[in-house]
Amino acid sequence: MLTRDKLFIGGQWVAPSAKETIEVHNAGTGQVMGSVPAGTEKDIDAAVAAALGALESWSATPPAQRAEVAFRQLGVARQRRPRRARDRVRRWCASPGAPRVGRNGKPAARRSSAPCP
Numbered sequence: 001m002l003t004r005d006k007l008f009i010g011g012q013w014v015a016p017s018a019k020e021t022i023e024v025h026n027a028g029t030g031q032v033m034g035s036v037p038a039g040t041e042k043d044i045d046a047a048v049a050a051a052l053g054a055l056e057s058w059s060a061t062p063p064a065q066r067a068e069v070a071f072r073q074l075g076v077a078r079q080r081r082p083r084r085a086r087d088r089v090r091r092w093c094a095s096p097g098a099p100r101v102g103r104n105g106k107p108a109a110r111r112s113s114a115p116c117p
Contacts, residue, residue: 002034007043010050017042 002024006013016037024034039047058066 001032004034004036007037007039007047009043009047010053014046016040 005015007016008014016039018038018040020038021035022038023032024036025031026033037043
């Protein structure tokens with residue numbers, strides 16, 4: 001079971017201002033997969049302030065430098081593509097008869113009648 005006890009705010013993992021947690025459920029099976037901190041208003045304010053600070057500095061970054069960052073991220077995404085595809089197959093084939101759910105939480109239909117490996 002995956003359990004997170006910190007929030008990622010301003011580029012760092014920080015302790016939440018409260019102890020409450022939220023259960024995370026597997027969308028396909030409904031089973032509890034883990035828990036995450038339930039952020040409070042104070043945590044939200046800190047996250048928004050950090051995001052606004054990052055936006056300010058990012059906006060001041062020259063466009064050519066922002067393009068370099070974007071292309072590096074594209075390269076990382078392309079390297080991870082085979083793993084994402086494998087994970088997608090595992091998700092589709094995890095448990096026969098289980099409802100298939102897309103990333104948006106809505107039911108998804110299989111696009112192929114090919115059997116799962």
